Amino acid sequence: MESNLYLTKRGTKVYLLSRVYEDGTQVFTQEFPNGLSGCSTGDKDKVSVGYPRVRIPTSQEAPGLRFITPGGYMTGWTLFQHGSMESPTELPKFRDGEDGGIIILYQQEDPYLPNVMMSLLSDPMATNVWRNQNDSTLDWGVQGQAEDIPPGFYLEVMIQTNQYSINKNVLEWGRKVKAYHDSTKMPDESAKYLAYYTDNGAAHYYNPLPFANFGDLLLSIYNYTYVNDIPIRRLQLDSWWYHKGEGRGVKNWTALHLVFPDGIKYIHDITGWPIVAHNRYFSSDNDYAQQNGGIYSFAIDNETKKALPLEKVFWDDLFDEAMAWGMETYEQDWLDRQYMFTDVLHTNLTLGATWLNQMGQAAEERGLNIQYCMALTRQLLHSVKLPAVTQIRVSDDYILSPDQWRIGTTSLFAHALGLLPYKDVFWSSRENKDVVFNDCELILPDGILPPWDLQYQYGGRVNVSASGKTCVNWADFGYDDTHYGSGLALNLCKNPENERDGAFCYTKAGYDIPESEWEWEYCDVKICIVDCYLFNGYGIFYEGKHNVTQSGRVCVDWAGEFGIDGAKCRNPDNDIAPWCYVTVDHSERDYCDNKCPEALEYNSYLQGAVSSLSGGPVGVGDRAQNLNKDLLMKSCNADGLLLKPTKPLTVIDKYFISQDYKEVWTGYSNINNLNFGIIFLAEIENELILTSFDLNLEEALATKVLLWQNYPEGSLFTVLVNEGETLTLPSCGGFMNFCLFYTTPSLFTETGEIFLLGEKEKWTTVSPQRISNITGSGTSSTWYVTVDGIAGETVVISFYDTDVYDVTCNFSTSGTMTIDAVARVCS
Structure with missing residues (x-):
């Protein structure tokens, strides 16, 4: 072991230590026996005290040097990158700072030469890695916005080499990280059985139709699966069931009466389905915080409208109440946004770990499992020390994305750390009529709040501009990072953060092209609401000019009836679809034929195979009558027990x-x-x-x-x-x-x-x-x-x-x- 004592200009002691193990693994330690004050750099992506500083080899020293860096949310799936350390068009994709935490360096010519894996180790919620481009180094240390380092604080970073294989290096790294934290995961019953999910991409995400509420809907699904001998054994409830507040965070984590008129426990008691319960960040006006008349201590970020519980008793009480209505697994979603947009999680060095530890400890004491969703790399690493955190999302939301099933990389890192990878929900059938997702651009009228943040939402597969030019992959010029969370998969037409007036793509762009020379065009996609109507709301918001019915008859003038003039399709009386009169005396009427095109699942068997062979939870999300029993039974036995690989x-x-x-x-x-x-x-x-x-x-x-x-x-x-x-x-x-x-x-x-x-x-x-x-x-x-x-x-x-x-x-x-x-x- 090597140890060096340093003194700051004010005389504060800082110990920098390193130890080398027999297999060559190195662990580097920063220790602050008396703490350190006033250390913020003002940049959350940098470090305030850097150790170790790793010099990146030159192209002469290590020709063909490449990198692997998970980044962004979903275990690093959204910004996961690998590329050349020598290429100016690939190097900007290198993930460090707030997004990073795991780095692998290897050589393309021979991947079986030694590869080096580096990661945060002891306290990943408080630690950063920063790629200093000026002197080609990687600095590891206390994250850059921390204002003070408390006395006795230390952090450690691990660097491991392997002469044979990237995979073997990752698995050996995972074994050592688990041994370092001496943590064993709890059993997880919710990941052992076939489940029904209602999250983003499921047919019933924010959509109880054809029923008036989710209570009736879920009982109908249970009855259908029971009669048809489909062994669903778990139920996931997503973000549609609880009260929202400022910033669309959680105001009160109890069921909306209109959603569950008889309560969640009523559903649990009848079905016997243990519940996987979704939660997100708490709103600044939540009912629990002392600042709002509640009894619990919270930190509130009024600028971002987010709030963070500060004491374990809050989680104790929250989980006790949820267990009473059937919760078996707690799904903590939006982990990235809670961390990224809660200022105190950056300025207070220890609070990030405290937050996750209190949640994890409360769950462990009750035998509850936790699923992490939208986890950053630092939260993936922190989960190792928490026995209750047993499963983690390794892909973006389903929403019928053609790219979402590609989880081979993130599953490797999750599995190495003892977590069960979860692909997210999928459709077991090709189509599900009358669901939220349509193969057109959704443009919502003022005052209509969708389950998404965007007013313009296109989830189709068009990847050429209106003039026929091929779109450029969004990651090839950094839009996936600068428009974080906009679902910029591959080179599909999108409208990230409502940047323009509709779905578009770049037809010329790249890191090696000046931004002033980038070119973009709108895409030729069908527009929902304007020229077709969505099922939800039965088209009561349709305001287009369509005037032909499903039987080919032409609409006649409404002549002021229902306050409408002109010959056009409308739904003024909340009927099942837009309609119009087809005779001048208004004695006959007919439904219109311009329903928006339904989205289709291109390969439900691919979705099912990847879900099952991931080794984690398997959650299906079709409408009941669309459930493909033959496909689902390929994953489980007759009782719904999942049949998994080792x-x-x-x-x-x-x-x-x-x-x-x-x-x-x-x-x-x-x-x-x-x-x-x-x-x-x-x-x-x-x-x-x-x-x-x-x-x-x-x-x-x-x-x-x-x-x-x-x-x-x-x-x-x-x-x-x-x-x-x-x-x-x-x-x-x-x-x-x-x-x-x-x-x-x-x-x-x-x-x-x-x-x-x-x-x-x-x-x-x-x-x-x-x-x-x-x-x-x-x-x-x-x-x-x-x-x-x-x-x-x-x-x-x-x-x-x-x-x-x-x-x-x-x-x-x-x-x-x-x-x-x-x-x-x-x-």
Whole structure:
């Protein structure tokens, strides 16, 4: 260990220490025995006391040096970047300051040369990393707006190298961070079972139709799933159910009477569904704060209209009340906005940790789980020390985004830190009529408050300008960062922060192009409200000029009736749709035919597979009658128990080297030291030749295996791969198209070899939740497979010798049955 004592100009002691472990890992410490006052730089992205200072190698010292930096909310998903440390067009994407906290440096020519991983360690809520562009260094230290450092405060930063693999470095880093904090996660029942979600992208997000309230709606969904034997076992309630105040924060975290006339407990008691309850930041006028007549201590930021609870008793009481109506998991959303826009969380060095610790401790004492949503990298890192924080969102909101399913990178970091990655809700069917999301630009009349912050909202897939020019990816010139939170995926037409009068895109822009030379155009997208009507409100706000009905008849003049003149479609009496009179004497009327086009899910099976193979919660959000039971049952057993891999799907190292491997992910199941690999390919246009090391599947491919394809269904692809041989994977191209391959080890017997394929109709064909044991040896006459099931369940397990054969287990009672793989019987 090396230790140095420094004195500031005022004589304040600062210890700077470093220690090096046998494997080369270094931990750097800043310690302030007497504290330090007046240390703010005024810049929340910089550091006030920097140690260590890491010099970035030059291109001569480390040719082809590249970086990986998670950034932004959703575990770093929104601003996640990797690029060249030498490229002027890629380096601006480097995430540091408030957005950063994890950095990997590696070389493109050979990713298996040593790569370096650096991260905040002891107190990430109080720490920053700042890339000093003037002298090419990375400074780690106390975040730059902290006004005072309290006596005894210390912070630590870890730097770890690995000579073999980026993935292995991340997983080893995660193991060490968990060991450093000596924290073990609580069991999480809410992530074990199929759930129904109502969050942003679900059919019933802020939308109880066709019912008048959510109480009636959710009971109808429960009845439908019960009658149709769809094993939903959990319910998520999103932000639509509680009282809002200033800045659209939480005024009172209790159910609106119009939403739940009989209360949430009434729904919980009838359905038996434990509840995942959403919450966001508290409003400046919330009912709990002493400043507003409440009994709890709060810090209030009047400028941003946000408030922060300051004592644990608040969380104790809040959680006790929620448990009484059925809450099992607390979902803390908007974590980034609470931190970014609450001034005291920057000026008070210890308050960020205190806030999250009080919440986590109150939950742990009650056996409640916490899901982090919109978490920054610093909150991801802080969650390690909190046993109750067991799951975390790793993607942006669903809202039918064509990019939202790409979670292979963020899942890697979440899994490494012991968290269950959650992809967010998805539709199990292609369409859900009469939902919030339409394939047109939503323009809302004055006085109508949507669930979003934007008045102009386009969520479609147009990515060319009105003149036909290809749009530039928003991240290629920094708009994803400067217009943070605007959902700027890929190069799709958008209108970030209402910058213009409608959806547009840039057709010429880039870091290497002067901003004065950037070019943009509007996009040719259909406009909701103006020339079509939305389902919600049944078109009562429609003010366009459409005048043709669904049967092709032309409207006649309203002649002043309902205060309307002219021949046009309107809904003045709150009917189910706009209508008009079609005869001059007003004796006949007809509904109009200009409903806004419905949004469609391009590939619900991709959404379902990614959700299931992420290893975290699986939440479906269709209207009841649209629920695709066949798809949902690919994720679970007959009782809704999720069938998961031991390790979730995450990207391979080559993802960071070449576009050819952009969506190649792998995972595995491990049962009794037998390893069953899973390989996911999406939008891969070329055949791939990969080694076991490339695929992070050394254990799964340590012996002779059968490589076989199980999706798309009906594939005949099977090939035997001997130990040490490379794998050749066929292309799997096309927009949102994906393929799944599995590896199964050879089970030798006296008479030959058998390969266990498992449940071919499931995403995880061999899962620990279904197959709890596999026993036998090369000298035995057979292998025995222990299968778990519930009463009345039929489980079909497939094997391969020279061909595929099935063994069926019929469970008369819940428990286990055993398959004799050679005799082909289950008893």
